[in-house]
Amino acid sequence: MKDRAAEVWDTARGKLRDHLGEDGAATRAQIALEALSKIKKIGRDLDALMTQAQEQGRPTRRVEQAQAAVSLVRAEIIESSEP
Numbered sequence: 001m002k003d004r005a006a007e008v009w010d011t012a013r014g015k016l017r018d019h020l021g022e023d024g025a026a027t028r029a030q031i032a033l034e035a036l037s038k039i040k041k042i043g044r045d046l047d048a049l050m051t052q053a054q055e056q057g058r059p060t061r062r063v064e065q066a067q068a069a070v071s072l073v074r075a076e077i078i079e080s081s082e083p
Helices: 002-018 022-055 061-081
Strands: none
Touching (some): 002 022, 002 061, 022 061
16 A cells, blocks of 8 residues: 555656646646545555454554555645645
8 A cells, every 4th residue: 555655646746747837736736636536545445454454453553654654645745736
């Protein structure tokens, strides 16, 4: 999941760089919105994995680490999409 989030971020970052000018603000917002939508889906998947691990009495450390990484990616996308 962390890898998927990193891949989404790398793709979004490249697209955001292509639209750095002021005339690209709407496009940058759309790119960020699409990336955030994908990140939100990954977050929901991680939440489901966390619930499953807890119910089965398995360690949750790796899921927690992935959730933290996804949260950082989300923050970076939001920050990078601002003009």
